[in-house]
Amino acid sequence: MDYFFNKYLDKLDINYKDKEGNTALHHTLKWLDLGKSKYQGFVKSLLSKGARLDVKNSKDETPFDLLVNYATYFSRKEKVVEKLNNLSVVLSGCKTDELKKLEGTSALNELVDTIVRYKHKKALDLLVENNIKISSTILEGIVKHNWKKEIFDCFLHRKKYNFQDENGNTPLHHALRNLQPYTSMLRKVESLVSAGARFDVNNDQGETPFDLLVEYVEKGFYGQASRLSYAWKLFNKCENKDVLRELKYKDGTPALDKLNELRIKCRNTSIIVASTLAVVGVALEVAIAVYSGMLALGIGIGVCCLVVAAITYHCNSPANLLKDSNAEVAINQMALVKL
Incomplete structure (x- = not known):
């Protein structure tokens, strides 16, 4: 038959x-x-x-x-x-x-x-x-939900990590768009980058995963230092440094320059916040001492503000900003690639 x-x-x-x-x-x-x-x-x-x-x-x-x-x-x-x-x-x-x-x-x-x-x-x-x-909704669900991990793992093999959905989004687009500190999504992003997912793929809106990574770093002051350190960590995991050489933020700024810009901005912001806390602490100490005669209380509040200021600056200082991120390695490697 x-x-x-x-x-x-x-x-x-x-x-x-x-x-x-x-x-x-x-x-x-x-x-x-x-x-x-x-x-x-x-x-x-x-x-x-x-x-x-x-x-x-x-x-x-x-x-x-x-x-x-x-x-x-x-x-x-x-x-x-x-x-x-x-x-x-x-x-x-x-x-x-x-x-x-x-x-x-x-x-x-x-x-x-x-x-x-x-x-x-x-x-x-x-x-x-x-x-x-x-469907972009379906691909986002595959990336986002842990119970779909077996299906997500399909995108870590055989060069499927840069697969684009109907809206041009890759798994890395979706992972970075849903990235939150202290979640399993951090590991998913790392696994995609380690597998070879690219930061320079444009979706239909002209967004690249690098654009979304910058947005993640800039998401509020609290924890910005650790988020920036995480961004450097991802760059270290990216084996293809030729891609990083051409990589740019949506405003045309080269990737390395953009991350250094964020590092300086984070440092300056931490200095301003720490200085403000210190000034407020001293002002409160003096005001309470003068107007209420409660010198001990004033000194206590002042010391607390100074301690908080010191902690804030320490956590966001240039020395700790890139701690454990091997950012120096990434900087040197990208600088060599630029030559």
Whole structure:
């Protein structure tokens, strides 16, 4: 049967429609549940010969709609995983150009959502390796939620770390946009950068991961020193220093200059805050001593303010700003690359 089926495929209009608008692929996919092995081979043969997945019949159904319905119909995990396995085999025979036509469709979003829910790496690999742009919301969810770590790990291998979704965002864009101190996202960002994720990829809004990294560092005064130290740490993990040489912030400032600018700004801000606390402490000490005669209390408040000022400056001082970040190494390496 397979022999005769394949023998005459080349002699037929592979996308011929019957009176209801169905192609041979429509019909074969409707039968897929009836005999997995036999019809799976038929579907793969049709796709390899150029059968289109986006042709609509009179009910506005495409073959891809039918394929997604087949894969997602059962709720039992074992059955869904089995069908996703079959779907991966079938789509592996499809040309990339045909798969690209599915981008932005609700059926593709439903399929990817099912793939993620059931952590089916093989099916996701197929889409990513063919550079099929998936929903930005779905990719962000993969990066953001820890329970999806198995799927997230797919983007750390085989050069998929710079994969871009429908809005041009890479996993590193999403990770940096959701970055918070003391969270697992810090490790995810590091793992992406270590794997080879680039800081210079533009999304559809013209944002690069480096732009988002700078925004993260500038997010308020408190903890800015540690955030800046973390940025240097990421640069140290970036193996391709040629990329860093050309890397620029959105205003055109070279990356190294921008980070040094942030370092100086952080230092100056800490000096101003520390000085202000010291002055306020002394002023309170004098005021309380003069107007209430409570010299001991005034001295106590003054000392507390001075201690806080000292701690503030120490934590944000140039000496501690880059502690444990090996920033000097990054500076020297980037300087050498510039030559």
